[in-house]
Amino acid sequence: MVKRKIRGLFGVFIGFLLIISLLTTASAALEVTAKPVSTLNIKDMNLPAMFDVSIKNLGSSDTFSLYSLAGMNIEPNESFTIGEGETKEITLKAYSTLPLKVSPDYYSFKYKIKGENSGITEEELAVSIAYLKDSFNYYIEPINLDSTKAIVHYDNKYGQKLDNIHLELSSIF
Numbered sequence: 001m002v003k004r005k006i007r008g009l010f011g012v013f014i015g016f017l018l019i020i021s022l023l024t025t026a027s028a029a030l031e032v033t034a035k036p037v038s039t040l041n042i043k044d045m046n047l048p049a050m051f052d053v054s055i056k057n058l059g060s061s062d063t064f065s066l067y068s069l070a071g072m073n074i075e076p077n078e079s080f081t082i083g084e085g086e087t088k089e090i091t092l093k094a095y096s097t098l099p100l101k102v103s104p105d106y107y108s109f110k111y112k113i114k115g116e117n118s119g120i121t122e123e124e125l126a127v128s129i130a131y132l133k134d135s136f137n138y139y140i141e142p143i144n145l146d147s148t149k150a151i152v153h154y155d156n157k158y159g160q161k162l163d164n165i166h167l168e169l170s171s172i173f
Contacts, residue, residue: 032123107129
């Protein structure tokens with residue numbers, strides 16, 4: 001008789017643990033797509049990697065927030081509401097909080113979309129983290145003694161939009 005009561009209490013306890021684990025791992029019913037605008041985070045200029053993210057709420061209306069626990073600060077920081085069946089378009093900005101081992105450094109991280117009522121959805125993005133000096137390729141066309149000018153070519157390796165960049169060159173010749 002005592003063994004049956006203990007087994008019964010043990011079964012109730014296991015059932016309770018299963019329900020708690022299901023509730024804590026609940027996932028919001030979302031359809032998420034991310035398109036890269038620029039996957040480069042230029043660390044020394046605090047320029048973020050940017051993604052156009054589309055979030056479709058397949059569940060009931062809810063308020064959501066974005067966050068990452070993986071060495072990246074992401075924006076927007078403010079919460080937003082998505083109604084049932086509606087789609088929200090946002091520009092997600094990702095700033096590295098990690099020190100660079102090499103430049104560029106490639107990093108894949110997870111971010112979370114947390115619904116106040118519907119749970120958490122986890123997504124993954126990949127970024128390149130670099131210093132400004134490493135975000136360009138450049139070369140000079142061959143110069144000979146008869147040259148009157150030098151032609152310098154430079155390419156933006158990652159396509160990150162950079163405004164007000166000035167190139168200053170000098171030579172002893």
